[in-house]
Amino acid sequence: MNAGYGAPSVFLLSDLAIRAAVELERRTLGETLDGQVFDELAGALRRTSQPVSATTPFHFAEPGYYSPFERLFCARESRQSGGIEDIRAFIQRTSDALAQVKGSSLDGAADLQGFCLALHKALIQEMAAEGGFVVHGGQQHDPAETGVCAA
């Protein structure tokens, strides 16, 4: 969940997603845009969808990512549910598209903007569900914070 884990936090990823959506809007409107955020978001998505270690006997998703990514995958790919490998492949595909958005057509940009907004909404919902707003909720666990005992 945290920077030190290699993957960005859910909060940081949500920030990148909304910033990318804004830049894609600028592109649609023909305004000057800051394309660096697309590379940052693409890189962050790649890191969240890679296994923690190649040597582990089974793959698992970092806490905080599985639910939003699965919701996003199901909504965007019109599927009922998704396995980890399917979700990873979907995130990787989108990450590759984002990395190339600066040179892509406007149609492709509109689709990516839809992805960014959906990703952002899914992550915001996840943070609220995790207790991101009420960090001392006892049973709820805010990944940013931790303590010597369960309250």
Place this chain on the structure above:
Amino acid sequence: MSSTADNNTTRLRLASARRKVTAFLDQIRHLEASDFAHDDAREALEFIREHFNVRLASLTLLPAKVQDDLVDGVCWQISTALSRYTEVLGFILRSTNVRNAFEIHFPLKRLVRKIVSPDVQLVLSSEWNFVPFTYPMSLDLLPNFVLIGAPATESGNVLTTPLAGHEIGHSVWRTEAIRTKALEAATLAWAAVIAGEQTRFDRLLNDLAALKLNAERAETHCFSSVTRQLEEVFSDVLGLYIFGASYLYAYEYFLAPGSTFRDRGYPSGTVRVAILKETAQELGIAFDPHLFDGWQAPPEKGHIEEEVLFFADEAVSRTVPIVRSLAIDHLKTCGVAPPDSAAIARIRANFAAHVPDGEGGTLPEILCAGWEYLREHGGLARDDQQPEYDMLNELMLKSIEVSEFLLRVKTDA
């Protein structure tokens, strides 16, 4: 896609977002006028201020005609950021409160820099919640800051300082190499536990499927308990190695007689105590053998939760030796030595004579001596013992100050 933000409601909504960020920035300016005992908290404020200045500028630079969906997203993001960091501002404000034991800042910061990273910064504060806690370099705007908080009522109690060792452990756990090794071992243990109880695990997956969790998601859900429990074990071992018996006494002070609630992210209270005792024995740490007598186990939960915990606990149990070694090896590599028993005895004798230690005992050694004194005097909780208790606290604080002075004189010599 929805309509564009060419209507009054959306314009006003964006105006509200700007006003909220402006109010937040005003509050930071107000806080920056506070009297900070250490620079770290002030520097944390600067980072937060810079970030929200950028956020305010980006709000101002939004295209004039922007989709409603986008405005909603921007407003959600602003609210989330404000929500997270308003709490951090409160934490920073409370770090200036004179009830805090400012003397422990430097030795703890040196420790954190030694075992986490040489450029890390530390903010010690308090919270109006009876839980020691930390933000272990997990705040996006403050990636190089370790924030450690004590319950407000305990923030002046030096004897609870060893629990900071556990909180620092959470930051060390984020070291890529340590966490990866621990997770590799945990996944192997997990696979072995499942293989040995495949039928039982399949039944659990069926039960979880009824809760609309597919098999992979269910397994991820169960395994997250393993990783979180191991982080707690790692942090306990780290705190114990650094602070010796004082960690056990502070732990007991705070959590006795065990938890009435089992959080899936923590080992059961009795298991946690057993791991501590075993580790203390392995490290040769002497402590009162009756310290954890009668420690209570939390009540059982529902069937599915108990089954999740069964598999998680089994995997944790098999991984504890590796996690323990990771913690101890890391500390040894960083050159951290456990408290010295001869130094503890010397400091303890000084306390008995009502004088602070003048020979540069380490923070853990001073705390171990303090706990020994307190326990030998029956806990110093009677009204007529309050002056003696206050004196003990002052002796420890003064010893820490003298130690810091001697260290600096030696460094400057």
